[in-house]
Amino acid sequence: MVVQKLNRRWAQVKVPGCGWVRFRLSAKGKGARLPAAKTFRVSYRNGQWHAAFAVVPEPIPAPGTGGVVGIDRGVRITAALSDGRKLNCPQLTVKERAQIRKHQRRAAHAPKGSSRKAAAYAKVAGLKAREVNRRKDWCEKTSTLLARTYDVIRFEKLNIKNMTRSAKGTVEQPGRNVRQKAGLNRGTLAQGWGLLRRRTEQKAPGRVEDVPAPFTSLRCSACGWIEKKSRKSQADFVCVFCGFTCNADENASINVAAGQGGIPRPRQTAGAGGVTAASSRSSAREPQPIRVEIPLF
Known part of the structure; x- marks a missing residue:
């Protein structure tokens, strides 16, 4: 693979059968990491051509301060840190969501197989791709921040696949509140919980731990x-x-x-402090011991 950097923003790669192809460097492609790429892939998505280079990034060293952070993931607040910081994944704006609904209505009213239907769906796909790009960019920046700031990073252990499972059920046993559960699933997946956890583990190997939820x-x-x-x-x-x-x-x-x-x-x-035995005051979620009597002969 032959790659030449033209300037700060542009470079060119030699594609077999096509010759030299210019491409614009993204934020992740700048610097000395671009020549270290071994392979690349050219793809066409949502009306744009993309050149993706396979680069294995080096792990980020620990700061050595002994800092430990806990991260609670949610829908209202994407990542709440134990030091008081609250980080939110960027979403589509109100205007962009209105545009999606407008183009979806146009696509629904357009004749089947017409160019108007295809153009409306293409605009919807472009807006949704913009949301995905924002989420990926936020996860990259946030995972880098966590890896550079803390020595140990602890996430609440969540089974995202089961949490976002559909509630529609079967024909014999239909589900309840299906539309509400579908909206909650969309809101959960839009936060990028899994991508944030995975990228942090890749940038800080051996320093990421899971705590039971x-x-x-x-x-x-x-x-x-x-x-x-x-x-x-x-x-x-x-x-x-x-x-x-x-x-x-x-x-x-x-x-x-x-x-x-x-x-x-x-x-x-x-009161005075110190650890004492469990109080007689019971909790609704506190496991209670089981008393077993064994007869003696």
């Missing part, structure tokens, strides 16, 4: 009490045991950073 959003990060009623709303968390108040996503991210998930830990008293 159960109890992370219901546990108080101050005293450890687990109670469903503490989660007042999507954004508010007020512990019913010690009165600790915090943003619900930030509280969950602190639990993820501490590795507190799946198994309840001993609670702390709200």
